[in-house]
Amino acid sequence: MLWIFLATIALALFYYFIVKPLKYWTKLGVKQGNPTPLFGDSWGTFWKTQSMADFAQQVYYQVPNVRYSGFYQFSKPILVLKDPELIKQITVKDFDHFVDHMTVIPEEADPLWGKNLFSLTGQRWRDMRATLSPSFTSSKMKFMFSLMADAAHDFVQHFKKKNEKIVTVEMKDTFTRYTNDVIATTAFGVKVDSLENRDNEFYLMGKEATNFSGFFKNLKFLLLMIVPCLYKIFSISMFNKEVSMFFRGLITDTIRTREEKHIVRNDMINLLMEARKGSIHKQNDETTLVDTGFATVKESEVGKAKVQRHLTDEDITAQALIFFFAGFDSVASLMCFMAYELGVSQEIQDRLREEIEVTMRENKGKLTYESLLKMKYMDMVVAETLRKWPGAIAVDRICTKPYTIEPQTPEEQHLSLEKNTVISLPIFAIHRDPKFYPEPEKFDPERFSDENKDKILPCTYLPFGAGPRNCIGSRFAILEIKVLFYHILSNFKIFPVEKTVIPLKLSKTTFNLMSDGGFWFGLERLEK
Template sequence: MWWIVVAVAALAVGYWLLVRPHKYWLEKGVKQGNPGFIFGDNWGNVMRKQSFADMVVMVYNMCPKTRYSGFYQFLVPTLVLKDPELIKQITVKDFDHFVDHRTFIPEDSDPLWGKNLFALTGKKWREMRTTLSPAFTSSKMKYMFTLISQSGEQFVKYFLKKDEDLITVEMKDTFTRFTNDVIANTAFGVECDSLGERKNEFYMMGKDATDFSGFWKSMKFFGYFLIPSIFKFFKVTLFSKQVADFFTSLVKSNIQSREKHGIVRPDMIHLLLEARKNGLKHEETEPIQDTGFATVAESEINKNPKNMKAEITDQDITSQALIFFFAGFDSVSALMCFMSYELALNPDVQKRLAQEIDDTVEACNGKLTYEALLGMKYMDMVVSETLRKWPNAVAVDRVCTKPYTIEPKYPDESPVHLEKDAVVWLPIFALHRDPEHYPEPERFDPERFNDQNKVNIKPYTYLPFGSGPRNCIGSRFALLETKTLFFYILSHFEIVPVEKTQIPLVLSKKQFNLTAENGFWLGLKRRTRV
């Protein structure tokens, strides 16, 4: 009889550990779907039958006509926020209850990742964000524009040297080489030419740091989801030792050289060193002209001088420069890929943008200026619509840092009590594809963002860089970099489909980030001027 007792006990423990967690939202009176055993609503994504973006759309739509619904990341209950007013309430008005992102890799397991602005939590995050935010204002972007523009000119010259009327290019590889050079220059003070020197060390290390397509790297994320205590015990790191040592040594030697020789460059390391030495201050008034509609405003919370200034170590500088690189290398290059794809498939849009570029070239006598670039209205409309249809962040999370109650708004709702450490989700990709917010969401239409229409976009339905004080600190940089490069490309080339172009585009099921299944194969065709 003893084996019966053991079997019953095992079943009971198994139910408690693996089945009952998927009843969490039902017990709170929140609608949910039908999560799969252990994997929850991640089954299709884990088995590579569904892209991460498609999974976000699935969980967004599985409980229609609700302000929120529940789903499960493996065994972790997560609340999907679908109502714009509720998103505002949680990310802005009641931000003090939802300060943190979910921490995947503990700081003591991988300090290089754990100390970056995205991963920091609580007081440490507040101090670092307050310290760093002045480095990302409009005036600082103007400060770095020269370096970005130089990289844009270098990029175009590489293709102009080719004796071909139509150059077939895989855009993801090509744009990551550009973003690599920009980040190397503006964040690390290193000059690169990754198109000319295709296997330079900086590029190869950056590619290694940002590639999560491999089995083991994917398992690191899943491991911290499923068995975080074990992965923490063995201090499993996100970055390889080779990558960590390379960037740490690079930044340390760069800092020593600057301090020894009094070197000043208009880049991120200089700004961080200034913040360490004297602190940086927000300008009392920012210029009216900003980098575009998608730019997120810096919260007053992050400008508060009463917040203690963080002590910035060399490792802190390395971590911030690396996350800046991490975002720029992959996320910004993805934005460029999708924008080039949409321009190729919408030649009328491309023709109008090229005309605006020609007019701007003439107006500034052939030399692009910061002010001229930001004055290009149609350029901003095209970039804004690209971010609407293909947002860099498919979804972002917030962690409840102290108990919180979502009060009922409709008769079929009950109060939802969120405990400390509860996870909520902003399903950005799905919000941007909701026909109630954007009619014909699959259609690429920059006119959604013209002067007449953009004022009618419902607040908190357009979140390409997140929402509230914890939004993306680098939105201005991403927009400036993208606009600069396309200014130079379309000054000389037309972007066209080629035989290898995948139409319609299919999202990759093998990576978490937003990218095409078969790459972004397009052609650069030399423009003929009348």
């Protein structure tokens, strides 16, 4: 009879640890889907039968006609917000209850990840946000513009030197080389040309830092989602030892050289060095210059606060590395999707090129920061790219102190959220919701024309998140994209080739948005 006793114990443990957690939302009166034991709602992404974008939309639509619903990332309960007013309430008005992101890797396991702006929590995040925000103002973008323009010029010259009428390129690889060069010069003060010197160390390290493919890396992320405590127990890090040592050495050497030789360069490292000395100040320049575009997020009062914080070399390295981590791959992906939409919609590409040519004539062939940002159709195209293909499929918030969502419909009841409850903002799904964007699969820059952009409801356009914890680098990313496409389209026509996948199919094997089969397009030199 022992086996009956053991079986009973096993079944009881299975129910308590595997089945019962999947009833969390139901007990709170929140509607949910039909999660499966062990996997929750993540079955398709675990077995690579659906893309992360498809998963996000499945979660969004599995309980229709509600302001919020519950789902499970394996056994972790997450509340997904669908109502724009509720999103605004939680991310803006009641931000003090939802300050933090979900902790990915403990600081003790990987200090370079745990100390960066994205991972910091509470007051430490507030202090670092206020410290970093001065490097992303309009005036700083104007300075960085010339560095970006140089990188874009080198990008175009690389293909022009081939002296071929048509060049076929895989856009993801090509664009990551441009974003690598831009970040190298604007953040690290390093000049590289990754198209000419394809195996430069800076590019190889950046590619390794942002590469999450392969069995063991996928296993690492799976363990993170199922048993996050293992990261702390075994000191599993986000970045491998070689990447960490490279960036630590680069930052330490740069700081030492600048201090010894009194070098001042208006970039992120210099700003953080000034912050360490307590001499940082922020220019109030937000209203004096043209802003980067419709998608640009505004800095909250958190980013405008004055702080006195001692920064170690490791703190500085962590911020520079997350800047690289965020800008290397995600911005390149946005450029790939924009190239795809322009390549399959020649009329949109032609109209944008016409605006570029007008701008060139008005400025006698010289592109300026102000003239680029006054290009309305360019901004419309970028804004629509970010609508249809946002850099983040979803973002999370953690309930940092108990909070109650008051009922607004007869079906709702008071929902009391415990501390550490995870909230999800389903950006991709909201951007594809026909309630907010008619014909959401259509690429239509006219959504963001002067006549139409005011019709977009607040908190239904979230390419860089919402509230004070939005993406600090929105200006940088938008400017970087506009500069490059100005140079590309003034010299080349983007068009599909035999290897181009139309319609685009999203990869089921990557965490972010990526085309299955790559982004292959031709660049046809324009006759001048």
